[in-house]
Amino acid sequence: MSYNVDRSSVFSFALETGISGDRVSSKRYLSNLRGMVADGAALEEMIKKEDMLVYEFYEMGVPEHPGDLAFGTSICYPGKVGGEYFMTKGHFHSILDTAEVYLCIAGRGLILLENLEGDSSYEVLTPGKMAYVPKRYAHRSVNIGKEPFVQFFTFRADAGHDYGTIETKGFRKLVVEQDGDFAVIDNPKWGGK
């Protein structure tokens, strides 16, 4: 579904939940995280009980023009698989040299970042905090709180998504609960080990 970006338009999001009545969101369930979590057995146990919604986001279908902007909200729900917090798959941009902006509007979360050369970092977000994702960095949103982690995002409309690199190799870091708070630790399976 796309729309005419050559006319002005308005989209509505509920600031508390990130949900928009104007579009149908894309939804990712526990089963979509197969191969992406540290504890695959814990994931399968959870799926047997209920294939829960982990996150959803809006793809507005903005045409891939370098002068346009893709935008929407992303909502990552609270939860854990084993000790690992619920998270988005994460992606590089297909055009690597394009940045992204995330404004947190509800909840408490973290953006995990890494580039192809192995530089890794993260930023903690609460409402009103905005993360700048630099060009060339893969990024993943992680809910480290108890409420939905809601962000408004914008990136250049032609940036594209490369999910494959992360699906194959994973992120170098995991975000897990330790002693009641989050900890960012090395991913022992990074690189497909």
Add this chain to the structure above:
Amino acid sequence: MSYNVDRSSVFSFALETGISGDRVSSKRYLSNLRGMVADGAALEEMIKKEDMLVYEFYEMGVPEHPGDLAFGTSICYPGKVGGEYFMTKGHFHSILDTAEVYLCIAGRGLILLENLEGDSSYEVLTPGKMAYVPKRYAHRSVNIGKEPFVQFFTFRADAGHDYGTIETKGFRKLVVEQDGDFAVIDNPKWGGK
């Protein structure tokens, strides 16, 4: 003031007010609107009493790279000059073929749009509503409410600002109060008349 967009970073904004403690905002007062309002005499009368703050916004100094994004908040305060609501100067982008995204996070306002060919439109924003400003359109924010009108904006970092065209010609439309609500009317002085 600029910063390193090649590292991740976080900026904080108060969602209720749009104010950031991380940067000093750019401020525009009544005296900065000379030549831009319909009722110049009313403006001078107001300035004599107090050169009030009309709006402020953040310029983060993101380097002008086509892969980067400029972002910040803009806060237009409530008020009127004659019957005309407080508003920003408005601008085209220097690179005309670049869009902009505005997410309203507080207040009630309007984005006034027009292109060089004379097509004109507007969008009313309340919290959670996001306006897509198409490529090639000048845009101005107008506060039609009683509280500060706060928006989070993003555009391509190399887009640039052309304020001169609007400073010289004005917008084709004015936003004024009529019978207790806003009305968008023709600007009799448009084009420097």
